[in-house]
Amino acid sequence: MKWKDVNKIINKIxxxxxxxxxxxxxxxxTLGVFITSFRPVELINTSGWWTFxxxxxSETERFTIDNYVDAIVGYRGGDSYLEACNSGEPxxxxxxxxxxxxxxxxxGSAFFNSLMITIPATILPILFAAFAGYAFAWLEFKGRYxxxxxxxGLQVVPLQxxxxxxxxxxxxxxxxxxxxxxxxxxxxFGMPYAIYLMRNFLSTLPKDLFESAYLDGASHWSAFWxxxxxxxxxxxxxxxxxxxxxxxxxxxVALVFLGGTKPVLTYQIANMVSSLGAGWHxxxxxxxxxxxxxxxxxxxxxxxxxxxMLAGAVKG
Amino acid sequence: xxxxxxxxVMKQGKLAPWLYLLPALLVMTFFIVxxxxxxxxxxxxxxxNTASAATSCNEGEPCWGVFENYRYALTGEIDTSxxxxxxxxxxxxxxxxxxxxxxxxxSGTVVLGLLIAVLVDRVPYEPLAKSLIFMPMAISFVGxxxxxxxxxxxNAGRNQIGLLNxxxxxxxxxxxxxxxxxxxxxxxxxxxxxxxxxxxxxxxxSSALKSVPGELLEASRIDGANEFQVFFRIMxxxxxxxxxxxxxxxxxxxxxxxxxxxxxxxxxxxTEVIATRMYTEMYANFRTGRGTAIAVILIIAIFPxxxxxxxRFMAQEASR
Numbered sequence: 001m002k003w004k005d006v007n008k009i010i011n012k013i014x015x016x017x018x019x020x021x022x023x024x025x026x027x028x029x030t031l032g033v034f035i036t037s038f039r040p041v042e043l044i045n046t047s048g049w050w051t052f053x054x055x056x057x058s059e060t061e062r063f064t065i066d067n068y069v070d071a072i073v074g075y076r077g078g079d080s081y082l083e084a085c086n087s088g089e090p091x092x093x094x095x096x097x098x099x100x101x102x103x104x105x106x107x108g109s110a111f112f113n114s115l116m117i118t119i120p121a122t123i124l125p126i127l128f129a130a131f132a133g134y135a136f137a138w139l140e141f142k143g144r145y146x147x148x149x150x151x152x153g154l155q156v157v158p159l160q161x162x163x164x165x166x167x168x169x170x171x172x173x174x175x176x177x178x179x180x181x182x183x184x185x186x187x188x189f190g191m192p193y194a195i196y197l198m199r200n201f202l203s204t205l206p207k208d209l210f211e212s213a214y215l216d217g218a219s220h221w222s223a224f225w226x227x228x229x230x231x232x233x234x235x236x237x238x239x240x241x242x243x244x245x246x247x248x249x250x251x252x253v254a255l256v257f258l259g260g261t262k263p264v265l266t267y268q269i270a271n272m273v274s275s276l277g278a279g280w281h282x283x284x285x286x287x288x289x290x291x292x293x294x295x296x297x298x299x300x301x302x303x304x305x306x307x308x309m310l311a312g313a314v315k316g
Numbered sequence: 317x318x319x320x321x322x323x324x325v326m327k328q329g330k331l332a333p334w335l336y337l338l339p340a341l342l343v344m345t346f347f348i349v350x351x352x353x354x355x356x357x358x359x360x361x362x363x364x365n366t367a368s369a370a371t372s373c374n375e376g377e378p379c380w381g382v383f384e385n386y387r388y389a390l391t392g393e394i395d396t397s398x399x400x401x402x403x404x405x406x407x408x409x410x411x412x413x414x415x416x417x418x419x420x421x422x423s424g425t426v427v428l429g430l431l432i433a434v435l436v437d438r439v440p441y442e443p444l445a446k447s448l449i450f451m452p453m454a455i456s457f458v459g460x461x462x463x464x465x466x467x468x469x470x471n472a473g474r475n476q477i478g479l480l481n482x483x484x485x486x487x488x489x490x491x492x493x494x495x496x497x498x499x500x501x502x503x504x505x506x507x508x509x510x511x512x513x514x515x516x517x518x519x520x521x522s523s524a525l526k527s528v529p530g531e532l533l534e535a536s537r538i539d540g541a542n543e544f545q546v547f548f549r550i551m552x553x554x555x556x557x558x559x560x561x562x563x564x565x566x567x568x569x570x571x572x573x574x575x576x577x578x579x580x581x582x583x584x585x586x587t588e589v590i591a592t593r594m595y596t597e598m599y600a601n602f603r604t605g606r607g608t609a610i611a612v613i614l615i616i617a618i619f620p621x622x623x624x625x626x627x628r629f630m631a632q633e634a635s636r
Binding site: 012015016018019022023026027028029030032033036044045046047048049050127128129131132134135136139140141144145147148149151152153154155156157158159160161162163164165166184185187188189191192195220224245248249250251252256265266269270273274280283284286287290291294295297298299302306309310 | 330332333334336337339340341343344346347348349350351352354355358432435436438439445447448449450451452453454455456457458459461462463464465466467469475476477478479482511516519520523568571572574575578579580582591594595598599604607608610611612614615618621622623625626629630633
């Protein structure tokens with residue numbers, strides 16, 4: 001190797017150092033929670049998680065899945081759920097059978113509730129937005145521009161502006177504490193951004209494609225389902241991941257409209273933070289249960305998430 | 317044969333577009349437009365919406381008539397007796413805190429985002445690095461709250477399980493109760509926000525940086541410019557429009573921010589921000605008049621950004 005090459009490498013060392021330092025700073029907090037969630041509670045409260053590999057304790061004492069089990073079934077006793085069941089007497093409110101996985105106080109049930117909320121609240125807005133986006137992109141009607149401009153403005157309205165009136169209406173029709181109430185609310189709020197994205201993407205599709213379809217006698221309806229939707233898959237994928245993450249991670253809407261009747265993951269965790277204090281073994285496990293799905297989705301579909309974010313943000 | 321300029325070759329009924337728009341329009345009108353106006357209306361009423369706000373005035377205290385809820389929202393946390401009292405109480409009020417959030421979080425995410433974008437552009441493991449920085453955006457604010465509460469954990473003793481305090485005591489200092497110490501707890505919360513959102517600004521700014529023409533940079537380097545000059549004199553001015561977009565988006569997000577504060581401190585220890593205060597008034601105190609007044613103040617603060625967004629949209633359309 002020439003000296004020139006060695007020089008180049010040496011010059012890059014500060015760059016790599018700073019970059020890796022930044023990366024470490026970014027990962028360490030999450031890593032701490034991840035490692036802690038596998039440690040037994042006695043160790044958590046007496047030693048820092050960074051000592052998790054220390055030879056002070058034997059292999060079997062260092063790690064455990066008890067925290068996850070306790071979090072999923074919602075067990076908050078002093079020992080662990082598995083120990084309590086093995087001792088013969090099932091603890092209060094538990095059966096020590098497989099049905100405990102869906103105990104309403106546990107994260108298992110909350111995971112299910114989160115799914116129940118998120119999936120429809122993702123499909124509905126995208127469906128509506130696809131229709132509206134197509135109309136804005138390819139149909140002529142009076143007020144098209146003005147309406148779309150209003151839509152752009154609506155993207156920014158904060159949730160807080162709308163709680164009180166909607167709560168009152170929901171209370172009158174008995175929709176409080178129901179899944180439908182939350183689905184519709186998320187649909188309404190997801191609309192402006194979703195329509196914006198769909199319309200922008202659909203209008204970049206080549207004109208000739210649609211024109212030749214119309215010439216061949218296609219109606220708007222079939223052009224929509226046979227042409228626009230399949231071609232708009234990248235935009236739809238972006239929207240799916242965006243909306244899914246948004247609803248899954250939401251706390252405020254679930255807090256206000258659903259509350260404790262059908263607690264979702266975020267709600268349960270928020271509760272545990274305020275009421276448990278020193279229960280880090282449960283908190284860390286619960287936090288990771290709620291983070292697992294979004295992280296998997298995120299890493300798998302990162303490309304689409306980024307694309308959705310960049311739409312309309314970067315000039316040129 | 318020349319084609320007409322319009323995209324419409326096919327006959328369509330006057331009704332067709334509206335049918336496509338109907339579900340979206342219905343849902344948006346019901347869930348965004350109508351509640352917005354109703355909220356504004358409620359802010360001028362008393363706490364159970366049985367009479368005008370003017371009736372909730374107290375004897376012997378200043379009263380703003382129908383704006384009584386606004387008087388409470390704007391001055392309830394602030395002591396206007398002397399200038400120094402005003403200054404102090406302003407900065408520990410929800411308005412002062414929100415301002416701190418805006419200034420620190422927006423500049424933090426943008427500066428860090430830019431820095432990281434520039435750095436990772438020059439390393440071979442760029443995609444991995446960007447994924448890692450971006451990852452916190454996938455988790456909920458609640459999850460982030462747990463992660464950082466754990467980092468900030470405080471034990472009044474020798475045994476520290478929170479990483480930050482362990483480092484401090486390891487270096488010989490006394491542990492710090494980060495979240496209840498009013499002189500620094502806001503900053504500690506804002507750090508969580510920056511941790512989460514830097515990935516957002518990094519992604520957008522990185523994309524903008526990559527679109528700066530390579531020849532321009534090469535030419536300036538050949539002319540003898542060092543890296544700092546290249547960045548500040550060439551790259552930054554070119555991506556300035558994108559920086560503005562990131563800044564406005566971040567300001568809007570910060571103004572609406574609720575979860576981090578709610579989960580980590582509940583708004584206690586002088587960490588209240590506008591969104592948490594609204595929540596407290598509404599759901600802890602059940603005072604709809606006051607809660608909605610705070611919400612209206614929030615929308616007034618956001619309003620300039622609505623205008624900016626719409627203007628930007630119109631400019632983009634014009635150049636299509």
